[in-house]
Amino acid sequence: DGGITQSPKYLFRKEGQNVTLSCEQNLNHDAMYWYRQDPGQGLRLIYYSQIVNDFQKGDIAEGYSVSREKKESFPLTVTSAQKNPTAFYLCASTLKGNTEAFFGQGTRLTVV
Amino acid sequence: ELKVEQNPLFLSMQEGKNYTIYCNYSTTSDRLYWYRQDPGKSLESLFVLLSNGAVKQEGRLMASLDTKARLSTLHITAAVHDLSATYFCAVDPTSGSRLTFGEGTQLTVNP
Numbered sequence: 613d614g615g616i617t618q619s620p621k622y623l624f625r626k627e628g629q630n631v632t633l634s635c636e637q638n639l640n641h642d643a644m645y646w647y648r649q650d651p652g653q654g655l656r657l658i659y660y661s662q663i664v665n666d667f668q669k670g671d672i673a674e675g676y677s678v679s680r681e682k683k684e685s686f687p688l689t690v691t692s693a694q695k696n697p698t699a700f701y702l703c704a705s706t707l708k709g710n711t712e713a714f715f716g717q718g719t720r721l722t723v724v
Numbered sequence: 725e726l727k728v729e730q731n732p733l734f735l736s737m738q739e740g741k742n743y744t745i746y747c748n749y750s751t752t753s754d755r756l757y758w759y760r761q762d763p764g765k766s767l768e769s770l771f772v773l774l775s776n777g778a779v780k781q782e783g784r785l786m787a788s789l790d791t792k793a794r795l796s797t798l799h800i801t802a803a804v805h806d807l808s809a810t811y812f813c814a815v816d817p818t819s820g821s822r823l824t825f826g827e828g829t830q831l832t833v834n835p
Contacts, residue, residue: 645822654812654827655767670822702766711816711823712757715766 614639618703618716624724625690625697633688633719635703642708644686648672649700649718658701661686662708690721698723726751726817730826738834740802745829747796747813755816756796757823758787760809767812771798803833 616637625631635644643662647655657670661680675694680686686705690697700720704713727750737743747756755774759767771780773789773796780787784807786799796813810830814823 647825652830655825657822657824660822704767711755712769712772713767713814713823714769717766720764 616703616705616714616716618701618719620719621717623719623721625721626724628692630689630691631721633690633701633703633721635686635688635716636684637686637705637714637716638684639705639707639714640683641705641714642683643706644680645704645706645713646670646676646678646686646688647702647704649702655702658688696723697721726753726815726824728813728815728824728826730811730813730829732829733827734830734832736832736834737800737803739804742802743800745798745800745811745831747798747815747826749794749796749813749815749824751794751817752791753794753815753817754789754791756789757814757816758796758798759812759814761812761828762809770811798829800831805833805835807831808833 619634645660646658649655656672658676659678661667677689702718703716706713729748731746758771761767771787776791778789784801789796810828812828814825
């Protein structure tokens, strides 16, 4: 079945640690996105990538980093510079020229 | 900067009643999307509206788009408990670019 897989589903981070969230898609989609969702709020764009080896900052990129070495994969690293990382992180993908986004199941990150 | 505003943000309604959720946006667009999110879950695509006057219906939900008014509506007919969820609209200001989401409308349907 085609889809977007995020892992892990739950992640706990200690203060000062970097953690990496995985996002893989087998939909042959060109563009991939990372969103952050805080409780009771909408989605805010962190980073997005429309082609391999290229990505752009979204609205809240500070404290995050990404890479896009393969079309299928768009991992997100939450660095120690992100002071309030506890949130629900959603990865999405779209076909080129078509912005209907398909979402993964999300990763819930908690700082302990 | 594109702004997308939904109202109401919270909606509590009785089963069997009708109601409309509104999505206003600030710049020209002819592409608008509606998503549903259940608590603790991801987003599920409901409707894709790609032109002025577009209307889509699925079960008790109907979505429409008026690009001149920069307004989309999500109408709920004879609500049932299973419709309880948060509904998001999202707008694409230019073809093939990033989506901007509204804040979401948290709908609770009471028996």
